Amino acid sequence: MKRFFGVIEGHKIKVVTGEKTQTINVYVENGDEGNFDPKLRVTNPALFINESFFDNEILSSLDDMVILLKEKHKAEFELQNDISMVKPNVFRSIIPHDPLWTQNIIPDVEKAINKVLYTFLELPYLHRVEHSLHGELYDYLMDCQLLHQFIDLGCCTTGVVHQNWPELTMRPGKSVKGYFDVAILRPPKKAEQPISLRQFREGQLTPTVAIEAGLDYGIDRLQDNYEKLKHSGIKNCYLIHFSRPTGQYQDGVEEFIKKVIENEALGAPKIAYASVSKNKIRYRHLSSERDILTKTF
Numbered sequence: 001m002k003r004f005f006g007v008i009e010g011h012k013i014k015v016v017t018g019e020k021t022q023t024i025n026v027y028v029e030n031g032d033e034g035n036f037d038p039k040l041r042v043t044n045p046a047l048f049i050n051e052s053f054f055d056n057e058i059l060s061s062l063d064d065m066v067i068l069l070k071e072k073h074k075a076e077f078e079l080q081n082d083i084s085m086v087k088p089n090v091f092r093s094i095i096p097h098d099p100l101w102t103q104n105i106i107p108d109v110e111k112a113i114n115k116v117l118y119t120f121l122e123l124p125y126l127h128r129v130e131h132s133l134h135g136e137l138y139d140y141l142m143d144c145q146l147l148h149q150f151i152d153l154g155c156c157t158t159g160v161v162h163q164n165w166p167e168l169t170m171r172p173g174k175s176v177k178g179y180f181d182v183a184i185l186r187p188p189k190k191a192e193q194p195i196s197l198r199q200f201r202e203g204q205l206t207p208t209v210a211i212e213a214g215l216d217y218g219i220d221r222l223q224d225n226y227e228k229l230k231h232s233g234i235k236n237c238y239l240i241h242f243s244r245p246t247g248q249y250q251d252g253v254e255e256f257i258k259k260v261i262e263n264e265a266l267g268a269p270k271i272a273y274a275s276v277s278k279n280k281i282r283y284r285h286l287s288s289e290r291d292i293l294t295k296t297f
Contacts (some may be wrong), residue, residue: 006054008065015049022048023078024069026062038066040075047073067196070155077156094150094157095187102186102208105146106236109184109209110270110286112140113238116213117272117285124244124276130215133242134181137213138163141182151187153205154194160185165210166203171231178228183207206234212269213240216247219256226260229269237269238286244276254282254292261290 006013012027014036021043025036042048049069059065069075095101116137119126127133141161142148150157165183170176186208188194195204210232212225222241229237239260243250253275260271261284273292274283284292 004051006051008054008059009061011062013054013065015053017048020045024049024065024075038062039078040066040069041078042069042073042075044074049073063198063201067155067198071196094152095160097187097189101146102236105144105184105209108144108146109141109211109236109238112137112144113211113240113272114285115140116240117242117274117283120242120274121276121281121283124242127215130213130217133213133215133240134163137182137211137240141184147184151185153188153200155197155200158185158200160187162207165207167228167232168204168206169231171228180207180210180228180232181213182211184209206232208234209236209238210234211238211240213242215242216244217241218248218250219252221248222253222256226256226269235267239269239271240273241271242274242276245278250275257284257292 002017004015006015014025014027016023016025021041022045024040024042026038028037053059056068059068066075098104116133119136120133127136138161147161149160151160162183162185163181164179166179167177171178184207185205199205210229212229214221214225222239225241226239229239241253241257243253254273257271257273260268264270270286272284272286275281279296281295282292283295
């Protein structure tokens with residue numbers, strides 16, 4: 001076996017060449033031998049790299065290196081050496097493409113959103129800030145068997161549920177693209193062009209489900225979240241709007257929500273709503289019901 005080393009972005013990289021395969025190993029924080037992330041393998045000797053590989057001017061980052069190795073040298077990722085220490089059931093199967101997959105997950109998605117709503121009605125101050133609410137929603141989604149699996153994008157293997165997924169296009173009147181609070185990816189079709197790792201990192205994939213969740217915001221933020229979902233072109237979109245007495249003034253909110261509910265049947269984003277005051281709550285869960293319900297104390 002032959003070995004040589006390189007450095008990219010300050011990361012030490014070891015290349016080991018055998019008779020039939022070659023491994024490219026990135027040291028984790030330049031630490032102990034055998035602790036690598038990522039680790040890639042080239043199985044075609046004609047595509048092995050040499051010392052001059054690290055002199056390539058286009059290699060400005062580890063992402064660039066991985067993309068070049070996968071696209072030009074047909075390298076594949078390998079699992080970590082310490083995979084046996086992962087908790088049982090964390091690593092699940094890779095989902096094959098299924099044209100009905102999105103349709104099958106919608107009941108689980110809506111169940112998770114309703115669960116967040118009912119928890120809020122019972123414990124409105126469980127979360128101090130909105131970001132914590134997003135985490136609760138993510139956890140409920142990951143409790144669903146269909147959503148707690150992997151998909152193979154060609155450039156990498158990833159989960160289906162993601163937080164802070166970028167918008168694909170800029171909305172009119174905006175100077176920067178925003179992010180969806182939660183997005184769900186679908187298993188790709190075999191005929192689809194594989195994306196690069198850079199494209200994945202930049203979020204250049206259209207989710208099959210997008211969710212926006214607001215806590216203690218007024219009508220302006222609610223409308224902006226709604227327009228973000230409408231502009232996305234994503235078929236399955238959900239809006240969550242929760243408010244408490246400590247939040248912003250809710251003038252006009254319920255009138256807007258009623259319009260959203262009326263448009264759900266036309267393919268507009270669906271909405272889950274809850275408003276909690278000292279002696280009354282108003283709420284609407286995801287269902288065919290069009291009314292906002294009231295409960296007094």
